[in-house]
Amino acid sequence: MSAQELSRDQHLEIYYWMRLTRTFDDRMLALWKQGRGVGGTFSQRGHEAISVGAGYALGPKDVVAPMHRDLGCYLLRGLSPRRAFASLLGRATGVTAGRDANLHGMGDLSLGLIGFISHLPQSLPVTLGVAMSFLYRDEPRVAMTFTGDGASSAGLFHEVLNMASLYNAPMVIIVENNQYAYSTPLSQQMKVPDIARRADGYGIPGIIVDGNDVEAVYAVTKEAVERARSGGGPTLIEAKTMRMLGHAIHDGAEYVPRELLAEWEKRDPIRLYEERLLSAEICDQAELDEIGRRCEVEIEDAIAYAEASPWPDPATVLEGVYAP
Amino acid sequence: MTDTAQTFGFSEAVQQDESRVMTYIAAISEALRYEMRRDPDVLILGEDVGGEFGGAFKVTKGFEEEFGPRRVMNTPLAELGFTGMATGMALMGLRPVIEMQFADFISTAFDSIVQFAATTHYRWGGAVPWVIRAPCDGGIRSGPFHSQNPEAWFVHTPGLKVVAPGTPADAKGLLLAAIRDNNPVIYFESKPLYRSLKGYVPPDDYVVPLGRANVARAGDELSIITYGTQLQESLKAAERLAAEGIHAEVLDLRTLKPLDTEAILTTVRKTGKALIVHSANRMAGVGAEVAAFIAEHAFEWLDGPVQRLGGLDTPIPFSPPLEDAYRPNADKIYRLARDLAQY
Numbered sequence: 005m006s007a008q009e010l011s012r013d014q015h016l017e018i019y020y021w022m023r024l025t026r027t028f029d030d031r032m033l034a035l036w037k038q039g040r041g042v043g044g045t046f047s048q049r050g051h052e053a054i055s056v057g058a059g060y061a062l063g064p065k066d067v068v069a070p071m072h073r074d075l076g077c078y079l080l081r082g083l084s085p086r087r088a089f090a091s092l093l094g095r096a097t098g099v100t101a102g103r104d105a106n107l108h109g110m111g112d113l114s115l116g117l118i119g120f121i122s123h124l125p126q127s128l129p130v131t132l133g134v135a136m137s138f139l140y141r142d143e144p145r146v147a148m149t150f151t152g153d154g155a156s157s158a159g160l161f162h163e164v165l166n167m168a169s170l171y172n173a174p175m176v177i178i179v180e181n182n183q184y185a186y187s188t189p190l191s192q193q194m195k196v197p198d199i200a201r202r203a204d205g206y207g208i209p210g211i212i213v214d215g216n217d218v219e220a221v222y223a224v225t226k227e228a229v230e231r232a233r234s235g236g237g238p239t240l241i242e243a244k245t246m247r248m249l250g251h252a253i254h255d256g257a258e259y260v261p262r263e264l265l266a267e268w269e270k271r272d273p274i275r276l277y278e279e280r281l282l283s284a285e286i287c288d289q290a291e292l293d294e295i296g297r298r299c300e301v302e303i304e305d306a307i308a309y310a311e312a313s314p315w316p317d318p319a320t321v322l323e324g325v326y327a328p
Numbered sequence: 329m330t331d332t333a334q335t336f337g338f339s340e341a342v343q344q345d346e347s348r349v350m351t352y353i354a355a356i357s358e359a360l361r362y363e364m365r366r367d368p369d370v371l372i373l374g375e376d377v378g379g380e381f382g383g384a385f386k387v388t389k390g391f392e393e394e395f396g397p398r399r400v401m402n403t404p405l406a407e408l409g410f411t412g413m414a415t416g417m418a419l420m421g422l423r424p425v426i427e428m429q430f431a432d433f434i435s436t437a438f439d440s441i442v443q444f445a446a447t448t449h450y451r452w453g454g455a456v457p458w459v460i461r462a463p464c465d466g467g468i469r470s471g472p473f474h475s476q477n478p479e480a481w482f483v484h485t486p487g488l489k490v491v492a493p494g495t496p497a498d499a500k501g502l503l504l505a506a507i508r509d510n511n512p513v514i515y516f517e518s519k520p521l522y523r524s525l526k527g528y529v530p531p532d533d534y535v536v537p538l539g540r541a542n543v544a545r546a547g548d549e550l551s552i553i554t555y556g557t558q559l560q561e562s563l564k565a566a567e568r569l570a571a572e573g574i575h576a577e578v579l580d581l582r583t584l585k586p587l588d589t590e591a592i593l594t595t596v597r598k599t600g601k602a603l604i605v606h607s608a609n610r611m612a613g614v615g616a617e618v619a620a621f622i623a624e625h626a627f628e629w630l631d632g633p634v635q636r637l638g639g640l641d642t643p644i645p646f647s648p649p650l651e652d653a654y655r656p657n658a659d660k661i662y663r664l665a666r667d668l669a670q671y
Binding site for chain 1: 371398399403404406408409410411412413414415416417418419420421422424439440443444447448449450451452453454455456457486487489510511
């Protein structure tokens with residue numbers, strides 16, 4: 005199925021998830037500036053087309069291990085903004101009941117979500133293992149993970165590409181190349197800037213996509229997912245984008261040239277998609293505005309829910325170290 | 329189960345069954361084969377485990393023929409990758425048993441174990457029921473990178489379980505328990521015991537519960553608290569002490585995490601003296617934790633200083649005179665225990 009075949013409803017759904025992600029992000033950043041946050045947090049700004057476009061290509065029984073720029077993927081898998089916000093605020097009602105920080109560890113197998121750890125490359129072999137469990141049981145399911153340009157420098161990235169290729173694993177790896185690993189620009193990270201080219205060394209497809217074009221991200225991911233599902237093995241997708249704010253909320257990212265950000269700002273993924281939806285007459289501005297209002301109501305509700313949620317009881321601190 | 333050294337916990341009548349006397353390594357193979365036949369979710373992965381070869385120590389010889397390549401997966405030389413892969417399989421309900429070719433190589437998989445697998449259930453409720461089989465210990469002239477005992481790293485890590493069988497029966501019973509446990513378990517199997525130690529192994533479904541120590545020899549003058557290879561050395565030392573009229577109790581910890589603190593307290597309260605012995609180097613080893621626990625909880629029962637015997641604080645040397653100087657053995661245990669008894 006190509007992106008052109010997206011129905012009007014699907015287009016509006018994708019727009020809704022992107023807009024919900026952006027609204028969540030805007031309100032989250034505002035809360036943190038007001039001192040109502042807990043610890044640090046990570047902005048999603050600029051990554052919405054990747055997390056939503058790729059995540060939307062999965063089927064309901066597929067499993068995904070998103071990272072800290074993939075709020076959109078968590079949300080579209082069914083993780084409610086209430087639970088996500090409660091996680092950010094360290095409340096008992098959050099996904100991790102206060103165990104893990106910000107977007108880390110937001111795993112829920114009932115939603116097909118694996119929680120990541122700060123050591124981002126670690127999601128790669130775990131996702132490979134999920135894919136191998138599908139092969140083991142002859143299930144037509146696919147495992148997908150997101151990782152970053154920085155994580156692609158770790159040896160584990162190569163171990164997993166090699167094994168996924170060797171085992172013909174039903175797996176899709178999305179590298180969100182946002183040009184910076186914390187303060188380290190791509191030019192100080194690697195000599196060959198197209199991470200997708202590394203797939204050549206492992207005999208698997210390596211695809212570069214515009215990470216700010218949600219339809220394109222969806223289209224290439226959908227193709228990769230269906231290839232994996234039908235026995236065609238793994239795909240490496242490099243979605244090129246820009247991290248529009250700092251690494252985390254404490255980071256002003258003064259090391260990023262302002263002109264570079266200004267260039268990318270013109271290609272904001274949500275505005276690009278709005279322009280596309282309007283110019284193709286898929287919907288009108290009033291409908292987009294209405295979706296925006298829905299998102300605001302939902303996020304305000306999530307914040308109110310999270311802030312009213314109880315803190316975890318310190319008496320439970322020892323609970324859950326071991327599975328029963 | 330009775331608790332005496334000579335029987336390893338089984339009655340003499342049962343032990344008469346010669347067909348059930350086997351080596352420590354055969355007991356490991358038997359446990360694996362038994363569990364793979366019983367539970368289709370159990371699989372084996374690691375370097376060289378498949379095919380005719382059947383692993384560096386032949387533990388899985390014939391397994392691929394019986395269970396097929398899907399359940400006996402040869403992996404590339406990528407411990408970090410395949411351990412993480414096992415975590416993903418385990419999250420989906422499979423029960424992978426990873427063969428880490430030598431315990432020494434486990435450091436290459438460290439992030440997968442201590443950062444991801446060990447924390448997942450606490451963070452978001454994902455259970456990771458895998459087992460790493462880690463062939464450990466030296467005394468067989470294998471040098472610094474094929475002789476290590478890195479259990480303390482993992483005992484220090486919340487969320488893991490760690491076992492170290494010292495008898496063929498426990499090798500089987502603890503492995504079945506480890507595979508059935510819903511948490512990541514590191515199973516340190518003793519290379520020096522592989523073919524040197526034989527013993528009675530119960531047939532069929534024999535499980536030794538995790539977290540329970542065993543009084544391998546009863547005594548009342550001092551307690552030798554040990555595990556793994558050093559259980560046998562401690563029993564030899566206790567025999568020699570007994571010939572001199574010194575009655576040492578030997579407590580085999582069997583599981584290092586969670587520790588059977590009740591059994592430690594019971595033996596120390598009984599004897600008033602404790603010597604902790606392990607092959608791993610002493611510094612911040614399991615013995616340090618046991619000694620600290622005794623100091624905190626049994627101080628008033630002590631009639632002498634808690635002693636520790638372990639490897640030296642050096643890389644493990646290769647040449648026989650150096651390695652012998654490095655390692656604990658029955659003679660060193662005997663001498664230290666005798667001094668402690670006379671304290």
